[in-house]
Amino acid sequence: MNKPYVRPLSKTSWFLTQTRYKRYMAREVTCLFIFAYTFLLVWGLKRLSEGPDAFNAFVQALGSPLGVLFNLVVLIAAVYHSTSWFNVTPQAMPIQRGEEFVPGKIIVGAHYALWAVASLIVLVLGV
Amino acid sequence: MSERQIQLEVLRYNPETDSEPRYQTYSVPCMNEWVVLDALNYVKEHLDPTLSYRWSCHMAVCGSCGMMINGEPKLACKAFIHEYTDQIRVDPMANFPIERDLVTSVEDFIAKLASVKPYLIPKEDKPISAGEFKQTPAELKKFKQYTLCINCMLCYAACPQYGLVPEFLGPAAISMAHRYNQDSRDGGRDQRQEVIATDTGVWECSFVGACSEVCPKHVDPAGALQQVKVASTIDWYKEHLMPWMKK
Ligand code: SF4
Ligand code: FES
Numbered sequence: 435m436n437k438p439y440v441r442p443l444s445k446t447s448w449f450l451t452q453t454r455y456k457r458y459m460a461r462e463v464t465c466l467f468i469f470a471y472t473f474l475l476v477w478g479l480k481r482l483s484e485g486p487d488a489f490n491a492f493v494q495a496l497g498s499p500l501g502v503l504f505n506l507v508v509l510i511a512a513v514y515h516s517t518s519w520f521n522v523t524p525q526a527m528p529i530q531r532g533e534e535f536v537p538g539k540i541i542v543g544a545h546y547a548l549w550a551v552a553s554l555i556v557l558v559l560g561v
Numbered sequence: 562m563s564e565r566q567i568q569l570e571v572l573r574y575n576p577e578t579d580s581e582p583r584y585q586t587y588s589v590p591c592m593n594e595w596v597v598l599d600a601l602n603y604v605k606e607h608l609d610p611t612l613s614y615r616w617s618c619h620m621a622v623c624g625s626c627g628m629m630i631n632g633e634p635k636l637a638c639k640a641f642i643h644e645y646t647d648q649i650r651v652d653p654m655a656n657f658p659i660e661r662d663l664v665t666s667v668e669d670f671i672a673k674l675a676s677v678k679p680y681l682i683p684k685e686d687k688p689i690s691a692g693e694f695k696q697t698p699a700e701l702k703k704f705k706q707y708t709l710c711i712n713c714m715l716c717y718a719a720c721p722q723y724g725l726v727p728e729f730l731g732p733a734a735i736s737m738a739h740r741y742n743q744d745s746r747d748g749g750r751d752q753r754q755e756v757i758a759t760d761t762g763v764w765e766c767s768f769v770g771a772c773s774e775v776c777p778k779h780v781d782p783a784g785a786l787q788q789v790k791v792a793s794t795i796d797w798y799k800e801h802l803m804p805w806m807k808k
Binding site: 451461527534 | 573574576577579581582583632643655656658660666699702721724725768773774781783787789791
């Protein structure tokens with residue numbers, strides 16, 4: 435007799451059932467913070483176009499406790515988001531040299547190195 | 562040889578009499594070096610001959626003993642009792658309909674696997690007298706890892722996308738397509754792309770990565786799928802931005 439029993443997956447809470455699903459969700463959700471920060475940058479541009487007073491008020495708001503807190507939260511989310519992607523790059527972009535594949539650690543390491551260099555350039559330019 | 566009494570909680574479902582599955586607990590005297598499959602065999606031989614499950618090789622090559630062990634997709638013949646407490650819960654593979662007890666329906670997977678043409682499609686026919694298709698060790702290495710797949714379907718049991726969207730072609734089928742696409746002797750990529758570079762193909766994948774974590778053969782299906790995405794994206798750019806590149 436053929437009467438297969440289907441166990442449906444909850445559309446709204448499936449990601450709570452396993453730690454690895456939660457980790458995945460954390461990676462996906464943290465991108466919203468990066469989106470929010472991008473929005474903030476665009477907002478800054480708008481304020482800049484409105485003249486020095488508007489822009490100064492914007493910069494001052496950034497320095498307020500709430501502004502600092504927002505930046506800190508976004509930084510943590512952005513670091514989590516970026517590193518979780520860095521760590522899976524060898525799976526998506528394997529590099530074969532001759533017969534052997536370049537070890538994943540080197541590919542991941544290159545991403546961290548590039549990140550450090552980019553951060554350094556931004557810091558030097560910003561100061 | 563030490564013995565341990567294990568409480569084996571098994572999901573039972575009899576399509577003839579049950580409207581839904583229920584758990585049944587067996588008390589099994591296990592040797593410490595046993596695997597969960599041995600415990601199931603003990604149940605079948607000594608406690609309850611009606612228990613149904615699939616197995617064959619008992620050495621992680623046939624791929625038929627996949628099940629959820631304490632909620633984790635595992636081969637029952639590779640899940641050692643000594644790695645668990647005295648209470649072990651066994652469910653049929655998640656995301657698959659239950660036929661009976663731990664036996665799930667495999668038709669959907671078999672059809673999907675067949676749809677990606679998992680065999681060599683030579684670039685051009687050549688007579689046997691022309692000799693073999695040669696391959697260098699580097700060319701072999703490029704796809705070797707994907708040939709290790711034993712079609713156990715644990716990756717499907719781990720994949721929430723497959724659970725939510727049953728039409729998804731899934732990790733093992735797309736990895737197998739990738740295996741042949743990566744083979745220097747093969748010329749069938751265009752035919753396979755029609756099946757795999759689609760919304761219910763590789764683009765249904767959101768790179769949860771669970772498939773690679775549970776794969777007992779370290780095939781890394783998640784990696785294969787991301788590589789298919791990269792290659793398909795390059796195809797798209799070539800076609801739309803550089804039409805002159807078209808073959
Ligand atoms: S890719 Fe791994 S988990 Fe999936 S069917 Fe093949 S061997 Fe099993
Ligand atoms: S019995 Fe063959 S893989 Fe477990």
